[in-house]
Amino acid sequence: GQQLNQSPQSMFIQEGEDVSMNCTSSSIFNTWLWYKQDPGEGPVLLIALYKAGELTSNGRLTAQFGITRKDSFLNISASIPSDVGIYFCAKTSYDKVIFGPGTSLSVIP
Amino acid sequence: GAVVSQHPSWVICKSGTSVKIECRSLDFQATTMFWYRQFPKQSLMLMATSNEGSKATYEQGVEKDKFLINHASLTLSTLTVTSAHPEDSSFYICSARRGLSYGYTFGSGTRLTVV
Numbered sequence: 001g002q003q004l005n006q007s008p009q010s011m012f013i014q015e016g017e018d019v020s021m022n023c024t025s026s027s028i029f030n031t032w033l034w035y036k037q038d039p040g041e042g043p044v045l046l047i048a049l050y051k052a053g054e055l056t057s058n059g060r061l062t063a064q065f066g067i068t069r070k071d072s073f074l075n076i077s078a079s080i081p082s083d084v085g086i087y088f089c090a091k092t093s094y095d096k097v098i099f100g101p102g103t104s105l106s107v108i109p
Numbered sequence: 110g111a112v113v114s115q116h117p118s119w120v121i122c123k124s125g126t127s128v129k130i131e132c133r134s135l136d137f138q139a140t141t142m143f144w145y146r147q148f149p150k151q152s153l154m155l156m157a158t159s160n161e162g163s164k165a166t167y168e169q170g171v172e173k174d175k176f177l178i179n180h181a182s183l184t185l186s187t188l189t190v191t192s193a194h195p196e197d198s199s200f201y202i203c204s205a206r207r208g209l210s211y212g213y214t215f216g217s218g219t220r221l222t223v224v
Contacts, residue, residue, distance in 0.1 A: 040200075040218065040220070041217050041218060042113075042115075042202045042204075042215035042216050042217045042218045043153065043202075043215050044215070045212060045213070048212065088152065088153070095141065095158070095206075096143065096155055096158060097143070097155075097204065097213050098155065099152045099153045099154075100152065101151075101152045102152050
């Protein structure tokens with residue numbers, strides 16, 4: 001199938017540290033999406049990637065679309081307490097958004 | 110920007126009753142709306158896709174007679190959980206899209222608890 005895998009499953013970091021998480025797929029596809037979900041809320045789009053090799057930044061966030069089109073990473077620099085939440089990678093398939101299992105991030109002040 | 114509103118944000122109902130959840134696109138017309146379900150500590154799982162004026166397309170394993178979806182206008186889709194049971198307790202999230210050239214906007218979710 002077209003399953004997405006994310007690692008790590010969860011992270012506990014100190015405020016100010018940089019964070020890196022990644023997402024892999026068993027098949028290639030054309031779009032990577034990174035979302036953040038705060039507790040009790042819907043997901044919010046952070047970064048969208050459309051081309052292999054593309055590197056895109058949004059403030060302290062940086063994401064890259066892997067050359068093989070089967071993986072992507074998301075980096076967060078200088079983490080702050082409000083970065084706490086679940087980060088999902090997602091792909092579009094036949095006009096649907098399919099989510100990965102998520103990486104839970106906890107930031108210790 | 111594109112805003113999607115869900116109502117109610119939370120609901121508690123008795124087992125056996127039906128519950129309706131509304132999803133509205135506030136500042137755009139949504140050609141397609143999507144419904145997701147999320148159990149605690151799990152990811153969002155797509156339940157169905159609805160296009161205005163046509164029947165919803167359900168994902169494999171989702172009972173269409175239990176989860177009734179109506180997309181009567183370009184700004185409103187409703188999900189009705191019929192004869193709800195405790196195992197239907199979950200976080201239901203909708204998403205809307207203006208068209209193929211636009212992104213997906215998610216609502217803030219509805220927490221359903223069936224007692």
